[in-house]
Amino acid sequence: MRENVLRDAAATDTVRLGYRRARALTAEHGRTYFAASCLLPPRQRRGVWALYGFARIVDDVVDLPSAAPAPRGRAAQIDRIEEALHAVLHPAPDGRPVAGLDHRPEDAEQGDAHLESILAAVRDTVVRFDIPTHTFDAFLRSMRMDVPGTTEFRDRYRTWAELAEYTYGSAAVIGLQMIPLLGVRAAGDDVADGAATLGEAFQLTNFLRDVAEDLDRDRIYLPTDELAAFGVDEDHLRRCRAEHVTSPHLRRALAHMIAVNRDQYRRAWPSITALPNRSRRSIAAAAAMYHDILGEIERADNDVMDRRVVVSGRRRAMLAAQAISGRRPW
Structure with a gap:
């Protein structure tokens, strides 16, 4: 005993x-x-x-x-x-x-x-x-x-579908883990899909911000077919990294992928609003702060090869306050 x-x-x-x-x-x-x-x-x-x-x-x-x-x-x-x-x-x-x-x-x-x-x-x-x-x-x-x-x-992904095989485990399941933790007793398919989509949205935002850092680790998480549509291949990426320059071709590719990423946040929003009140405010704040990384990338003219953009503590606090107040952050 x-x-x-x-x-x-x-x-x-x-x-x-x-x-x-x-x-x-x-x-x-x-x-x-x-x-x-x-x-x-x-x-x-x-x-x-x-x-x-x-x-x-x-x-x-x-x-x-x-x-x-x-x-x-x-x-x-x-x-x-x-x-x-x-x-x-x-x-x-x-x-x-x-x-x-x-x-x-x-x-x-x-x-x-x-x-x-x-x-x-x-x-x-x-x-x-x-x-x-x-x-x-x-x-x-x-x-x-x-x-x-x-x-x-895998260290290269050709299509969005191939990348999804990775982001399901690295990000979507994190959203699924959060559902019961946030007080959702019986999540329907819409809530589960939204939670998974939001997790993947966070992950893609990281990939867009960290292109240079990932390349230094010999990883390319942005779909290579999507990059190729804008005239960007691996040699192009490495030249940009070596010269600390984001080329016009790469900037256009990033603008396209930022639009894809923003659509993920848009599709996840209904699931956020379905959460219990206090949980909803927390996840809305997290989504607003993460979504604003995309804005910081754009404010830097999509320059990801010479800097790693950050959202300041003051701005994160402002975004969190807006999300808590019920304002849709995008």
């Missing part, structure tokens, strides 16, 4: 530590998500941090410089994270320790040191809000698509 009490107390402490660590990761790396999460009630807010914290740890493994560790090592780390996640979400009845964490390699990445507590927070969030666990499998599959040497690896 005493051992059970001590074990339960330790588990509770681990969950609390996980939420604190996930909060710190969200505040440091996901400023838009963090600002929007603060508009939610505490228990929902913590759930957003847990989901973001887990995604961030995996993303940090994927985005390590190619020299350290080798891609095979990164794939092995993702395997360990997946094993540990499954052990946490589907624990053994005899209370065995989490597989993959009891014998951590000495050279494990810094983010992996926090993994056990963050996974405890993830499990707490999944149980509290009944989040479908298969969404984590889809997320990890897309993360493997970024790692050379895996069977899933």
Whole structure:
């Protein structure tokens, strides 16, 4: 009996530590998500941090410089994270320790040191809000698509349909995870489709902003067929990057893709308005802040090869206030 009490107390402490660590990761790396999460009630807010914290740890493994560790090592780390996640979400009845964490390699990445507590927070969030666990499998599959040497690896996407295979796991399922967390009890197909579309809209906005940074990692997330329609191929992109110049051809291609991205936000809006009041304000604020990145790209004349546009803290606050007031942000 005493051992059970001590074990339960330790588990509770681990969950609390996980939420604190996930909060710190969200505040440091996901400023838009963090600002929007603060508009939610505490228990929902913590759930957003847990989901973001887990995604961030995996993303940090994927985005390590190619020299350290080798891609095979990164794939092995993702395997360990997946094993540990499954052990946490589907624990053994005899209370065995989490597989993959009891014998951590000495050279494990810094983010992996926090993994056990963050996974405890993830499990707490999944149980509290009944989040479908298969969404984590889809997320990890897309993360493997970024790692050379895996069977899933892709670093070029020819069409929007090919890119959607990646963004389903990297972004759409995040929207699906958020539905129960935001207080939607029985989401219809329209709400689910809208949530997935909004997740993919956020992802495409990132791709448009980070063209140069992704190219430095030898990745092209913008569909190459779409770029080719404007006279842009990979050699063209690399010349632009080397010279820190965004050519007129590339600017026109980006303008086209910004229009595609804006349509995603437009189609997602009805699902945002269908959310419970407090959740609606939070997601509307996040969408407004993310959507404004497109405006910042345009205000920079679509120059993505010489700078990484940012939305200032003051402007994010203004956009959030407008969204909270019920004003449609686009």
